[in-house]
Amino acid sequence: MHVSTKKLTVSAMLLAIAVILLYLGNVLESSTLFFLALASFCSGIVQREFGQKSGWVFWIANMLLGFIVVPQKLYMVTFAVFSLYILLTEMAWGCLCRRVEENKRNWLFIFIRLAVFNVMYLPLVLGMPKLFLGEGLLMKAGNLLYPVLLLGGQLFLFLFDRAYVYFQGVIWERIRRAIKL
Numbered sequence: 382m383h384v385s386t387k388k389l390t391v392s393a394m395l396l397a398i399a400v401i402l403l404y405l406g407n408v409l410e411s412s413t414l415f416f417l418a419l420a421s422f423c424s425g426i427v428q429r430e431f432g433q434k435s436g437w438v439f440w441i442a443n444m445l446l447g448f449i450v451v452p453q454k455l456y457m458v459t460f461a462v463f464s465l466y467i468l469l470t471e472m473a474w475g476c477l478c479r480r481v482e483e484n485k486r487n488w489l490f491i492f493i494r495l496a497v498f499n500v501m502y503l504p505l506v507l508g509m510p511k512l513f514l515g516e517g518l519l520m521k522a523g524n525l526l527y528p529v530l531l532l533g534g535q536l537f538l539f540l541f542d543r544a545y546v547y548f549q550g551v552i553w554e555r556i557r558r559a560i561k562l
Contacts (some may be wrong), residue, residue, distance in 0.1 A: 388431050391562065392439055399423040400446050403460060407453045417456060418541060421463035422548050428471045429549065430562060436468050458509075462501050467545065469497045498538045506530045 399420040406416030424443065428436025443464065447457050473493045477486045510526060 387562070388435070391560070392427055392431065392435065395423040395427055396439065396442055396446065399443050400450055403447050403451050403456070406456055406460075407451055413456060414459075417460045418463055418544065419548075421460060421467055422545060422553075424464040425467040425471055425545065425549065426553055428468055430557075433468075433472055433475070436471065440464050440468055458505075462505065463541070466498055466501060466541075470494050473497070494542065495535075495538070498534070502534050502538075503531075506534065 402416045402420035402423075406413040406420070409416070420443075424436060424440050427439040444457065444461060447460065448454065451457055470490075470493065474490060477490055477493075481489060506527065510530065
């Protein structure tokens with residue numbers, strides 16, 4: 382397997398940045414979701430720039446290093462889901478671009494993104510609600526817990542997708558030009 386020096390260097394720097402962001406999410410707990418989401422964007426960058434195989438290798442390396450470095454292991458579950466969502470949707474978009482005509486592609490992609498997100502999100506909501514709400518809020522929420530979490534998750538998905546598209550299209554493009562990738 383031949384890996385170019387530039388590809389390896391950029392991937393290693395993105396891995397270091399992602400781990401730093403994961404650690405910052407533990408230190409600055411009021412911004413944990415922001416840092417976890419930003420760290421997961423690095424997986425999407427690697428997959429877009431260097432291909433699916435590199436994206437998955439990057440994800441595995443990020444998970445292993447994150448579990449070693451990050452003190453709060455439960456945050457790694459959230460990060461894993463964020464990154465996995467990005468990798469799967471990037472993969473789906475690549476397949477759609479090759480196989481589906483343009484007028485159907487966007488609607489099908491929206492459906493795929495919703496399906497991927499909910500396949501990962503619903504088991505977490507039903508199986509680990511403490512991941513989203515503290516013990517006290519779980520007791521107070523009662524019957525409203527699941528509808529609020531389900532609607533909140535869909536809203537979060539919309540915001541997460543918009544942030545990722547903006548990051549890739551604007552911020553990463555500027556960085557990409559600066560490093561001449």
